[in-house]
Amino acid sequence: MQDAALRLKTLLEQLLGAPLPVRVRAWDGSEAGPPGAPTLVVRHRRAVRRLLWKPGELGLARGWVAGELDVDGDLYEALDLMSGLVWERGEDARGAWDALRDPEVRAAIRGLFTLGGPFLPPAPPREEMRRHGRLHLHTKRSDKRAVSHHYDVGNDFYELVLGPSMVYSCAYWETPDSPLEDAQRDKLELVAGKLGLQPGQRLLDVGCGWGSMAIHAAREHGVSVVGITLSGEQAAYARKRIAEEGLTDRIEIRVQDYRDVVDGPFDAISSIGMAEHVGSTRYLEYAKSLYGLLKPGGRLLNHQIARRPQADESTYEVDEFIDAYVFPDGELQPVGATVGLLEQAGFEVRDLESIREHYGLTLRRWVANLEANWPAAVKLTSPGRARVWRLYMAACALSFERNRIGVNQVLAVKSLPSGTSGMPLRARTWG
Known part of the structure; x- marks a missing residue:
């Protein structure tokens, strides 16, 4: 009889x-693979049952979060x-079940159901957010619930991962070996600099996080x-x-939805790593x-x-694990769509800078911080939550490095009635 690892691999x-590019070690101690x-x-x-009931990325993620899968x-x-086998071909992997006609494969599946134990699907790990459908996405209530799920896991946990800067967005690196704190300061x-902040001006920081941009702007540039x-x-x-x-x-910090801010006008607005939460159906409203x-x-x-961008944007689906x-x-949407919506809202887009490689470097530092403080991270949250962050940050680092996703700074202006932008004649001389 085949051992469990060889059955899984087959x-x-x-x-x-x-061919599987990784080796497999099963719960019975058996191994198979290169x-x-x-x-x-x-x-x-139980991890086998998760994959059988939810083939592809989400089944793997549930097994990882539950501690049933590891590397x-x-x-x-x-x-x-x-x-290339899971994240880039997830739809093929999920659809493969319907296309299976090979009696040997069906026999192997029946054998894996036997190996996996009871037929019923395992309950998702408790770290998974319970969904209430997608009919009312990005209402003020649903956005607050989603943000709380991600950010309200303990400030002490984020200190371990992010370091003293407490900046949860892409740093800006002079060299790959620069200190993380220096790179985050340089990003702020x-x-x-792009906003041209001057003493006495008023800045709105949308999605202000733990206050790092607000503190930097007030302390270094004299703005309110x-x-x-x-x-x-x-x-x-x-x-x-x-x-x-x-x-x-x-500096004033508010627990407030961007749709409820009514005390403008502001001289400048920074939105750093917040717009990913807005949603495509609300993005024009956000921009306006x-x-x-x-x-x-x-x-x-x-x-x-x-x-x-995809060839057929109508088929785009959100990432199951991250969601x-x-x-x-x-x-996430293509940068071209973002620029188009900002312009539709009335903005003149003056500059776009891609800093994709910088996010891969940033995420690898965060993963290193998490791994170096693993026992404390587990104690502050839960073993499952710590595993979520390790997998998500490592996978995202690779996605940035392989150009599957990017990160961009878009500078836009609200022109004067005369059409004057107030921008300098030469690009990237921001004063």
């Missing part, structure tokens, strides 16, 4: 139509090797800042930092809201992750 190769390759460890037969060896190498200064977030934990942390910096007279909050001549810096465990209801 079935997966039959389903995917390609020697020396990273090893996919199947710690519990022995380099995680990045393992994910890179498997990406890059944003401030309103920062908004939907996370109560973030707001409390930011207010404490601001008080310690002696900047409470220049920010346009209405700017003074004529004011600038918007929109820093946002983008996906590659269930990381950013519920988050949506």
